[in-house]
Amino acid sequence: MEIEGKVWKFGDNIDTDVIIPARFLNVSDKDILAQNCFADLRPDFGSTETTGDVIVGGSNFGCGSSREHAPLAIKSAGVAVVIAKSFARIFYRNAFNIGLPILESKEAAEAIEDGDTLSVDLVTGEITNKTKGGTYCASPIPDFMRSIIDAGGLVEYVKNK
Amino acid sequence: MGMTLTEKILAAHSGVDSVKPGDLLQAKVDLALANDITAPLAIKVFEEVGKPDVFDKDKIALVPDHFVPNKDIPSAAQAKEMRDFAKKYSITNYFEVGDMGIEHVILPEKGLVIPGDLVIGADSHTCTYGAVGAFSTGVGSTDLGVIMATGEVWLKVPPTIKVVFEGKLKPWVGGKDLIICLIGQLGVEGANYRALEFTGPAVKDLSMDNRLTMSNMAIECGAKNGIFEADEITMAYVKERTSREPVVYKADPDAVYEREIVIDVSKIEPQVAWPHTPDNVKPVSESTGVELDQVFIGSCTNGRLEDLTQAAEILKGKKRAEGVRLIVIPGSPLIYKQAIQQGLIEIFLDAGATIGPPTCGPCLGGHMGILTKGEKCASTSNRNFLGRMGDIESEVYLVGPAVAAASAVLGRIGTPDEL
Numbered sequence A: 001m002e003i004e005g006k007v008w009k010f011g012d013n014i015d016t017d018v019i020i021p022a023r024f025l026n027v028s029d030k031d032i033l034a035q036n037c038f039a040d041l042r043p044d045f046g047s048t049e050t051t052g053d054v055i056v057g058g059s060n061f062g063c064g065s066s067r068e069h070a071p072l073a074i075k076s077a078g079v080a081v082v083i084a085k086s087f088a089r090i091f092y093r094n095a096f097n098i099g100l101p102i103l104e105s106k107e108a109a110e111a112i113e114d115g116d117t118l119s120v121d122l123v124t125g126e127i128t129n130k131t132k133g134g135t136y137c138a139s140p141i142p143d144f145m146r147s148i149i150d151a152g153g154l155v156e157y158v159k160n161k
Numbered sequence B: 001m002g003m004t005l006t007e008k009i010l011a012a013h014s015g016v017d018s019v020k021p022g023d024l025l026q027a028k029v030d031l032a033l034a035n036d037i038t039a040p041l042a043i044k045v046f047e048e049v050g051k052p053d054v055f056d057k058d059k060i061a062l063v064p065d066h067f068v069p070n071k072d073i074p075s076a077a078q079a080k081e082m083r084d085f086a087k088k089y090s091i092t093n094y095f096e097v098g099d100m101g102i103e104h105v106i107l108p109e110k111g112l113v114i115p116g117d118l119v120i121g122a123d124s125h126t127c128t129y130g131a132v133g134a135f136s137t138g139v140g141s142t143d144l145g146v147i148m149a150t151g152e153v154w155l156k157v158p159p160t161i162k163v164v165f166e167g168k169l170k171p172w173v174g175g176k177d178l179i180i181c182l183i184g185q186l187g188v189e190g191a192n193y194r195a196l197e198f199t200g201p202a203v204k205d206l207s208m209d210n211r212l213t214m215s216n217m218a219i220e221c222g223a224k225n226g227i228f229e230a231d232e233i234t235m236a237y238v239k240e241r242t243s244r245e246p247v248v249y250k251a252d253p254d255a256v257y258e259r260e261i262v263i264d265v266s267k268i269e270p271q272v273a274w275p276h277t278p279d280n281v282k283p284v285s286e287s288t289g290v291e292l293d294q295v296f297i298g299s300c301t302n303g304r305l306e307d308l309t310q311a312a313e314i315l316k317g318k319k320r321a322e323g324v325r326l327i328v329i330p331g332s333p334l335i336y337k338q339a340i341q342q343g344l345i346e347i348f349l350d351a352g353a354t355i356g357p358p359t360c361g362p363c364l365g366g367h368m369g370i371l372t373k374g375e376k377c378a379s380t381s382n383r384n385f386l387g388r389m390g391d392i393e394s395e396v397y398l399v400g401p402a403v404a405a406a407s408a409v410l411g412r413i414g415t416p417d418e419l
Ligand code: SF4
Pocket: B065, B066, B102, B103, B104, B123, B125, B299, B300, B301, B359, B360, B361, B363, B364, B381, B382
């Protein structure tokens, strides 16, 4: 599946507290979570139309709290894929479980800048920077994670078993 | 091939004789945990799975601790959702306000986690229970919802990093300083997808409360778990809390570790993790210029009796500095009661502290003790992320209870020796 979207660029160690600050965790409504996504770090994020956009982060993206509200907020904001140099363990797992596409690519994360337009093939992991040029290949998704994606998330995977 | 402590527990819970790093396992869960923030999403997932009942009503713990006593109407709704679920499925270990404390304080305290257990929690600090010789790790709500339905979880066997603590502790140095020092060395991502095994002569005599502090912060360098081998100290702690039989696993002599880190603790002075990452570590002697607006003593890292006792010894007969707010939160009702019986609460009150009910409090910046722009807090909690305790322009400095207590009196970061 190929998507095309505008980049929101972030640095290293983007923790789930800045993705969705604790004061917004009194609800689990996904639309409200989406509105408050990056409320302090990028206040413009929640008020902008982000459907189809791409988040590009540095290393250890999604570290800290296990709150699934974080990937849920990003997914509900319509973000098509998160690309990072590396992901923290729990966020990585949560993203697959809820069906938020994520890709790991050090080169892409370093070269891509805020506002660039990317086209991303979610199946092959090929990332093309349409603004600046350059094509990158994300690390292949492990087979087991792929089977969770193919099932449509962990719940469906478990139900099918 | 020999196995590490983590590998042994994972193998035993997956019905296989041996495992190695990278193996994918379907493991049986001894205890599944959620709190008032993560349970509502997990309950939704449980319902989607469509099983008529939970896998075992005795093996689920639901603890309201983040936004209780209810901080606002939406929080009240979330707490109720968990309460109703607990009632509907007759969950044995649901803790109502009054019985509740911070999840990672009360579960070991009540003997719900013992050596050899495999515990999965929808909270990243579930790694705390490594201190009692259990494998425990944090997951999100979807994983937890599925576990509540099936009693099983998929896990990838992590490579283990062995951490050997050698030497004799200096005064005012405790578990908090050791773990902050390690995180400073490893970096916040240094143990991502890995297990930590804590060992060495310096942690042999360490109390359970200090070990719980260390395992608690394993996640702050990305680790999946941070485990101690159960010993006499563990067994003495566990024996009086449960009738269940602990299973003590030991790492094989020929266990394979990804790497080994040796830390000479005799060289460590009290540590401070500066904003805004737990690996931004400096010794306290280089942190004494930091003026404070708030000091917080509590959380699942340092809200236990020994922490409060140490803080009270330092605060006895002293007063917090003018302009500093001192917030003390015992981690559980039992600790609260013991602190009253032992006169600690009186010392705190005389020192000008305010005492909160046994909850997470300011730790996550959601309820009570929140910071505004420009304010600085020395906190015994585990995270100092940007905006963690309030405004994005506030600052959190992570310290142990001794430095926290001394800093409250000094009005700036410092040690008890300066008083
Ligand atoms: S005290 Fe802080 S770190 Fe511990 S469970 Fe509560 S919010 Fe999380």
